[in-house]
Amino acid sequence: MVDKALGLAVHGALLKYGLDHDPHLQSRLIYMYAEMGFLGGIKKFFGEPLNELKLFFEMERKGLKVNEASMVSMLSACTHLSDLSTGQWAHRYIKSNGLKVNDLRLGSALVHMYAKCGDIGMAMAVLYFGGCTKRMCVHGVLQLED
Structure with a gap:
């Protein structure tokens, strides 16, 4: 503490x-x-972006089911705050809870977070090895160009 x-x-x-x-x-x-x-x-x-993080942690604390949409909001907040460490934690959370990275919005949010936080290597790894669909890969590459 x-x-x-x-x-x-x-x-x-x-x-x-x-x-x-x-x-x-x-x-x-x-x-x-x-x-x-x-x-x-x-x-x-x-x-404002911290509202998303606060909401996520409150949901988690109360034992509510966190889904792909919740994680998209959290990753967007991490991206806005340039908070790579929380974004990495979120990625581990996604994996350990069996959420679908190949979901267009979630996969794209993950790629965008890594790219905007400066970890292009992980952004590319999610694109190529994260189980992304062809559509998500195209969307992710466009996000990298932002």
Whole structure:
């Protein structure tokens, strides 16, 4: 568990020195606030995409079934926040829960997340080895060009 006083001090220092807009540091702050149990306050600091992450983790906590559509929203939030580590976690979650990567929207969201977060190798691996359909592959390649 993260020490709340230390966590708030770190965030304060990032604000003071103008580093709070760095996507990698924002990602770490999200994790820190989640560890502190402060999910309600994350939106105040990071904006709308975090609603998707919060909703996903609430669904998971309550034992609700997470489907492909839920994961598309989560991956979109990861893409917007440039949060590769949460996106990688989501990919492992997709695999371990038997969700269909060959679903056009889910597969494309996964490829897009990896590409926008800078991991082109994984984006290509999902395209070529992730069980994507021909249609998804074409859509994914178009996403890489964005």
